[in-house]
Amino acid sequence: MSENERQTEEKIFESATEVFLKKGMDGARMQDIANHAGINKALLHYYYRTKDHLFNAVFEKIAGQMFKKFAPVLDENHSLEEKIRFFFQEHISFLQRNPRLPVFLINELNRNPERIKKLIKNLDINKLWSTLEKQHKEEFVKYNITKETIPQLMTSIAALSVFPFMAKAVISGLMEKMGYDFNAYLEARKKFAADFVIKAITK
Amino acid sequence: MSENERQTEEKIFESATEVFLKKGMDGARMQDIANHAGINKALLHYYYRTKDHLFNAVFEKIAGQMFKKFAPVLDENHSLEEKIRFFFQEHISFLQRNPRLPVFLINELNRNPERIKKLIKNLDINKLWSTLEKQHKEEFVKYNITKETIPQLMTSIAALSVFPFMAKAVISGLMEKMGYDFNAYLEARKKFAADFVIKAITK
DNA sequence: GTCTATAGAAGGATAGAC
């Protein structure tokens, strides 16, 4: 593959990523992507046979990023509190660089439920699960975290990080009207959310 | 307007609501809606000139429900803690009956940013704001809630309620694999989320 | 590999009969 060829393919992929992230599969137009890449539609089909193929390539890359990036955190040898602080710090920073990613993922997983099975199959949940239980057994007792409340806690942590980006349009609209700065809010949130969770689970 | 006519219009509206909630504006097909209502496409256009008109009618109704239903809570004479408990109880129950609503709203507000301005304009934010400040002035001191942290707190409350429905596909998929029941999780969440928030803000 | 031109399918919208 020549350098030039690689550049074109990459340009297409980047443009497709941007357009799909913004418009989703249903709303995106091949013409938009071509314009964005500074080429014509036919070339899109030359590199990625169909719109479906192109979308799929984009989705696989993006979905991978989202989930693989934070799984290793669980393995490392830190306290639960350290992990929570680290998660909010890194995850919110990640979403600041990729603010449209959560809505994009959610929409595609609704549109095409088969994807969820594939995503979940790639995660070795039982291993993550037992790692978590072994590493933090004493802390679970200390914080009064039970088998019953773990899903509540996990989804709460995810919610506090992801929701501001999903509802960005509403939140930033409201904040503007009330004299708050959305970016400052996001920066402050890295600490606020961690404090919030730790306070909530402390006996 | 005859009874029969009213029934047809209503049937169309209900079918449109269902299809738009599931597929969004971009993904929905007039043919789908017609099939769903047991009529043909031409009749859709007879009642609601265009797809845009039909979508708009559905959106206005739904967006109204979401925001008007919970604004009055702020006015009533209850403690902050009572309001928080009431909110989670009612809001999660509401979303159990309308699980697709959050994603639908978010998508449309992203697709058409003009809507946000309209939605916000309909809310008298300054009034809500001053009501909140007056009613809970002492509690804000007691709980150490400041002008700076109010948006953090408000968005956290919204997040804990709404996120499980937005990410339902992923969460219920994971839970199934791990032996949890998603509906039981939602039921338990009404209390869990309230306890969680109150614990987090208590000095 | 890249372009122009166009085929072909899908979907929104309308005409006209009943």
Added chain:
DNA sequence: GTCTATCCTTCTATAGAC
């Protein structure tokens, strides 16, 4: 008010020249 038939635009995809 409701239907069938059809128009027209939009969009994906391909053919064929360079």
